[in-house]
Amino acid sequence: MYKSLDDIHSPQDIKDMNIPELEQLAGEIRQFLVQSISQTGGHLASNLGVVELTLAIHKIFNSPQDKIIWDVGHQAYVHKLLTGRKAQFASLRQMDGLSGFPKRAESCHDAFDTGHSSTSVSAALGIARARDQRGDDFSVISVIGDGALSGGMAFEALNDAGQCPSKIIVILNDNDMSISHSVGAVSMHLSKIRSGRTYTGVKRWTEDFVERIPVIGPPTKRFVEKIKNSLKYLVVPGVLFEELGFKYLGPVDGHDIGQLEQILTSAQEYDRPVFVHVVTRKGKGYERAEIFPERYHGVAPFFIDTGMKEKDQSITFSATFGQHLTKMAMHNEKIIAISAAMVEGTGLTPFRQMFPQRLFDVGIAEQHGVTLAAGLATQGLRPFFAVYSTFAQRAFDQILHDVCLQNLPVVFALDRAGLTGEDGETHQGLFDLSMLLPLPNMTILSPANADELRKMMEFALTLDGPCAIRYSKAVSRLPNDDTLPPIQLGKWTRLREGDDGVLIASGNMVEEALNIRERLLKRGKAISVVNARFIKPLDEEMLSQMAHTFPLIATLEDNVLIGGFGAVVGQFLLRKGTGARFLNLGYPDKFIEHGARAALMARYGMDAASLAEKLAVALEEIDGEQ
Numbered sequence: 001m002y003k004s005l006d007d008i009h010s011p012q013d014i015k016d017m018n019i020p021e022l023e024q025l026a027g028e029i030r031q032f033l034v035q036s037i038s039q040t041g042g043h044l045a046s047n048l049g050v051v052e053l054t055l056a057i058h059k060i061f062n063s064p065q066d067k068i069i070w071d072v073g074h075q076a077y078v079h080k081l082l083t084g085r086k087a088q089f090a091s092l093r094q095m096d097g098l099s100g101f102p103k104r105a106e107s108c109h110d111a112f113d114t115g116h117s118s119t120s121v122s123a124a125l126g127i128a129r130a131r132d133q134r135g136d137d138f139s140v141i142s143v144i145g146d147g148a149l150s151g152g153m154a155f156e157a158l159n160d161a162g163q164c165p166s167k168i169i170v171i172l173n174d175n176d177m178s179i180s181h182s183v184g185a186v187s188m189h190l191s192k193i194r195s196g197r198t199y200t201g202v203k204r205w206t207e208d209f210v211e212r213i214p215v216i217g218p219p220t221k222r223f224v225e226k227i228k229n230s231l232k233y234l235v236v237p238g239v240l241f242e243e244l245g246f247k248y249l250g251p252v253d254g255h256d257i258g259q260l261e262q263i264l265t266s267a268q269e270y271d272r273p274v275f276v277h278v279v280t281r282k283g284k285g286y287e288r289a290e291i292f293p294e295r296y297h298g299v300a301p302f303f304i305d306t307g308m309k310e311k312d313q314s315i316t317f318s319a320t321f322g323q324h325l326t327k328m329a330m331h332n333e334k335i336i337a338i339s340a341a342m343v344e345g346t347g348l349t350p351f352r353q354m355f356p357q358r359l360f361d362v363g364i365a366e367q368h369g370v371t372l373a374a375g376l377a378t379q380g381l382r383p384f385f386a387v388y389s390t391f392a393q394r395a396f397d398q399i400l401h402d403v404c405l406q407n408l409p410v411v412f413a414l415d416r417a418g419l420t421g422e423d424g425e426t427h428q429g430l431f432d433l434s435m436l437l438p439l440p441n442m443t444i445l446s447p448a449n450a451d452e453l454r455k456m457m458e459f460a461l462t463l464d465g466p467c468a469i470r471y472s473k474a475v476s477r478l479p480n481d482d483t484l485p486p487i488q489l490g491k492w493t494r495l496r497e498g499d500d501g502v503l504i505a506s507g508n509m510v511e512e513a514l515n516i517r518e519r520l521l522k523r524g525k526a527i528s529v530v531n532a533r534f535i536k537p538l539d540e541e542m543l544s545q546m547a548h549t550f551p552l553i554a555t556l557e558d559n560v561l562i563g564g565f566g567a568v569v570g571q572f573l574l575r576k577g578t579g580a581r582f583l584n585l586g587y588p589d590k591f592i593e594h595g596a597r598a599a600l601m602a603r604y605g606m607d608a609a610s611l612a613e614k615l616a617v618a619l620e621e622i623d624g625e626q
């Protein structure tokens, strides 16, 4: 039971609370978050850090009339609690349950859907411009983290907003952390502001002093202006944002509700863009998360007392990738690793420990990361850019224009390809094949297990052009088979023989395909199973032969069907001509919602049982036609 939190059903319920009452509520919210997320998993540390900030925002502003946009949106749990969604927290990130991100379809208090970083200032400006064109009157607030501020889009938007009469309020939640430590020059600048305890006093003194210098004639005026400007650069915090056209307020202690209320109240008073700098502690209130914010950024269910997680001990593709790249780098000094703020998630931690000078964490800047890799490659280095499939979407043009067009040997390690699950629509890696297949010069591979991933990484180094290796968040339990041939450009492997049809699967769908085959055997049907190691180029030789051998050819991929692996196989078969029936299995033309992978796969007919059923029906129809 939570004495105050249980009575909060909308932001109106906190409007009359005084500071001690809000502090009591903040404590209960933290208790609730730890309790609830320890059961469901979710983004813990970021939410613990914004409890007071969210309370203050909802106290001062009036949602839903005022629009609050949460950048990335992983820190919007407190906002969800204050806007009547507490009862749904037990279903957080589960199928048909509460989303882990803001969703306009979920609540009128969610002004904009987020998930990918650095969009909030642009969205806020769009809403503000529409407001002003209509002559409406409400506040538009972007809440952006220091990590998200490293994204180029955020600066494009600040650049636009700073010269725009439409007022927005940008609240920077600065905890000096992205998922890992924040990186980059802006982060260093923020750090200087944070550590400058005497800033406010010095600023006031300096301004007073400069104002008192008497101005006698134009030369003195110019001189005074010059002094003013130099002093401003020396001591005024936030000069960067002031120069961009914002009124800078802060830095303020983001756990002091009184100070927050004051600064947000004064932010409302300016009639130009305002930038409020709030300093918070990621993980605040749960000691382990404060000490290890990286570990508690996104968590699986855990025991509160010990912080231990009920973890699947199997080795992930990410871990295999990171370990093997580290090993390869010991023998090849040209290998460079690049990450866009996802060092831990992509398994690159051992690489960073071993070769700190050869890993570039560029911040949340996928576009820059790709072109940086292209630049490195022109100089004979061999960059591996490890990036989640969904975040690589950001950099489509850089992959096309800077890498493929120049046929540069950059390796894209596309992690979290396919269904990712609990993060939902914004994070499913279901589009990368459709995005990369049309690009000339690109080679695309997908490993069925860890051993194949290692071999593919080594193979990638033998190529003279770009290459993408896509692999799943799911752990592969497919055992190693040393009898399989080595990786050869455009060559697939046949894993099982059977005459009734052939199922050509890619990546972690291969394990599924073998499972399907077993199910069909029980129904008296024997199909061949092929591991399509290469998605581009296709194994045209094998495919041509199969076109005239099997009555049924099926493809299986964890990508949307439009523009995916099956689509290019289908086009090939159409060109070649085949008497075989063709079945294309993958995800529909739809954004796939959040939920456990297994539950989603079952819903979309992508689990072994449903897929076996589809194939059985097709095989029976073929039997009936004969």
Ligand SMILES: Cc1ncc(C[n+]2csc(CCOP(=O)(O)OP(=O)(O)O)c2C)c(N)n1
Binding pocket: 046, 049, 072, 074, 075, 115, 116, 117, 144, 145, 146, 147, 148, 149, 173, 175, 177, 178, 179, 282, 340, 341, 342, 364, 366, 391, 394
């Ligand atoms: C385009 C994109 N790249 C990477 C990510 C993964 N990601 C999610 S949260 C996060 C760190 C965000 O840091 P910050 O904005 O400071 O928020 P904090 O967690 O510190 O509150 C990253 C890198 C993402 N969501 N979007």
Ligand SMILES: CC(=O)[C@@H](O)[C@H](O)COP(=O)(O)O
Binding pocket: 072, 074, 115, 297, 298, 345, 416, 420, 423, 473
């Ligand atoms: C919010 C966000 O984008 C990341 O924190 C993401 O949720 C990480 O996903 P994984 O848990 O698969 O690393």
Ligand SMILES: [Mg+2]
Binding pocket: 145, 146, 147, 148, 173, 174, 175, 176, 177, 178
């Ligand atoms: Mg941060």
